[in-house]
Amino acid sequence: DAGVTQSPTHLIKTRGQQVTLRCSPKSGHDTVSWYQQALGQGPQFIFQYYEEEERQRGNFPDRFSGHQFPNYSSELNVNALLLGDSALYLCASTPRGFSRLDYGYTFGSGTRLTVV
Template sequence: DAGVTQSPTHLIKTRGQQVTLRCSPKSGHDTVSWYQQALGQGPQFIFQYYEEEERQRGNFPDRFSGHQFPNYSSELNVNALLLGDSALYLCASSFGRTGGASYGYTFGSGTRLTVV
């Protein structure tokens, strides 16, 4: 049973560029959450998608946007990249919308984004 798959694993971008990160959730999961993890820190919530809509959003600027497709896979887009956007981006899938019966998140291995 495949877990959460993220691509690419590593990415180097120049300041000002745009980037798209991809995530395929674990089989049977319908909710995708995106987190940003700086070195030595806990994951910071970016947003969550359920039924192809953004249901929750953390304290991130509009430069961060996303999408969920009918097959539950998801994309994270970041525009006008800043040096401070360099981090590990984690995708987590789960079943059901947060706040209901929560059974734990399954994380992907992440995409390491470096902005130079």
């Protein structure tokens, strides 16, 4: 049973460029969340997608956008990259309609984005 897969694993971009990160959720999961983890920090919630719509959003600028496809996979897009966008981007999936006994998130290994 495949877990959450993210691609690419590493990426180097130049300031001002645009980047797209991809995530395939765990089998049976339909909700995908994205987190940004700066070096030495805890992950920060970016946004969450369910039924191909953004459901929740953290305190991130509009340069950060996303998409969810009918097969539940998701993309994170960042426009006009800044040096401060350098971070590990984690994707987490979960079943939407979970009960009290099933509230776990499965995380991918992340994409390390370096902006130069």
